[in-house]
Amino acid sequence: MRSPHSRRTGPESYGRGSSTGAGGSPATGVGATWIFGVIQVGDLTLDLERNLFWRGDYEIHLSPKEFDLLTLTMKNTDVLLRHVKLLRSVWGLEYGGELEYLRALVYTLRS
Numbered sequence: 001m002r003s004p005h006s007r008r009t010g011p012e013s014y015g016r017g018s019s020t021g022a023g024g025s026p027a028t029g030v031g032a033t034w035i036f037g038v039i040q041v042g043d044l045t046l047d048l049e050r051n052l053f054w055r056g057d058y059e060i061h062l063s064p065k066e067f068d069l070l071t072l073t074m075k076n077t078d079v080l081l082r083h084v085k086l087l088r089s090v091w092g093l094e095y096g097g098e099l100e101y102l103r104a105l106v107y108t109l110r111s
Helices: 064-075 083-091 099-109
Strands: 034-035 038-041 042-045 052-056
Touching: 038 064, 042 064, 064 083, 064 099, 083 099
Parallel strands: none
Antiparallel strands: 034 038, 038 042, 042 052
């Protein structure tokens, strides 16, 4: 999904490297690269400190909920995340059965 605010900047300055971050924390998902607060999975790059997201060289602006959901899934690429876990992590502890919220957000991210 490329927003009208997308620009071709890319996270080139982050480079590619080991699967440990500045603090030595390992990437939690298989195929994920964690460098200085930045997670890379395939051509997706998520900067956790600056709340920025790229697909390839294109920066894509995300809502806070979209960013939270991508953060959770990119940190856990090798873990089965149940709907309840996703809902409670992104929307709060009082949520758990509102699958339409999750479906709508995933639909938006995929488009």
